[in-house]
Amino acid sequence: MKNMTPILKRELGGYFNSPIAYIFITVFLGLSGWLFFKTFFIVGEASLRMFFGILPWVFLFFIPAITMRLWAEEKKSGTMELLMTFPVTDAEAVLGKYFASLLFLVMSLVLSFIIPIFVALLGDPDPGQIVGGYVGAVLMGGAFLAIGLFISSLTENQIVAFIVSVVFVFGLFILGEDFVLFGIPDWLVPVFSFIGLGGHYDSISRGVIDSRDVIYYVSVIVFFLYLNVKSIEHRK
């Protein structure tokens, strides 16, 4: 795993060397902040529940935008051939890219601390819920990233990678929603509500960190990273 670090550094640099990172972070903070404060003053409650409630919907577009270029660009520009003929294992390449995107997400989330700080100045929000919310955001975001990264490895077109990721993540997200659960046979209900990305997030974002939810997200991440290694191998 020694060669994971240079790849991680390169990918992270790739975000910050171009305007991408700054645009992403601005849009992310602007959008989530605006959506939050729009209702915050109307509700008049010093709670971040609304913030963590809208985060999945912001992630739905924000995260595929982070992952879309990671493999698609390598394939399009031919640098994939370069990268995979360096003494780097497929797993190192996949993990290097994954952790670069995860680090970028964590940085964006750290910058969004302004929002809880602002709320804390106005009132007295529940710190447990904020911590839980951020842990949940990293776990859910991490799962979205693994999915987006995998989908990026299937195409050389970034736009295709973006759209397919959004659709796929959206599908996985609403799988556990009530209106889907009503429409399916009873025996499928527990399966769907377990697979659905959203249900696991709700409890964490309330500040309850349940090991089942953590295991769920970690399994999703591992599963899609594994698929990613397989899809990289598939070129051979």
Add this chain to the structure above:
Amino acid sequence: MIEVRHLSKRFGRTVAVNDVSFDVRKGEVLGFLGPNGAGKTTTMRILTCYLTPDSGSAAVAGYDVFDDSLEVRRRVGYLPESAPLYQDMDVTSYLKFVAELRGIPREDRKRRIDAMVEVCGLGSVIGRGVGELSKGYKQRVGLAQTLIHDPEFLILDEPTTGLDPSQIIEIRELIKEIGKERTVILSTHILPEVEATCSRVIIISEGSLVASGTPEELNSAAGGEDAIHASIRGEIAAVEAALGAMPGVRSVAASPGEEGFSTFTIKVADGAGMGEAVFRTAVQNGWTINELRRQALSLEDIFLRLTTQDPGNGGEE
């Protein structure tokens, strides 16, 4: 030492490489020749572990490309076709990235990068973004990247495509220079390049090996035919008849030139002494000669002859 044995690779129903075997000895610069789509790139990608063969085997320095892929990749420097680079990096950080991936110890990296900048003539573009470089400089950055870990083996896929003539000469000189103590495989479809840089040539067509040897060996293998070019003033039909009647002449082709001179290309089995015979024939007939030269079969002719033979003869299966 690179050993390739019965290598085959197909993509769907297309056979890209079909039962190719060859060796590259230490210190050799091997020219890998073939028309576009002949399987050169696929073979090189297998040798650099980007692709795996369907059947057959390939080994670099004794390491199998499939079983010991990382060992092979450590020893090989590879320049893919059209030298892809990370456009969003600058030259120095790109070379640093490659040096790090290549496992060059931290304390040696700066020295190696400086050496590469020197060897590849990158001094003037050192801090520039890779994306803004001209084609020639991108190619040089590609070469620098290929050489940075001082590999024993170099695999260069069409290293001079897209360059202007003076850049081509520079890159060829560079390859010759670095090829002195390394084993190099160089693919191209530009024939003078092979004559200029390679000690041995392999010709591949439609996925199969059609010839292998030094340029001289290939010449005799292809039928060893010479040609005499003569510019003679005289009546074309009469000159043609007289030249065609000489012993050892296979064919005569004429094309009219200026001031009454016509150029005749006389194909002969063996060029030795034929120039003199042509001269004597001309003198006997009272014709004036203003040019007379012998031309051995060029690699170009050999190449065309070997790669355009009818498929029943070797191309498929």
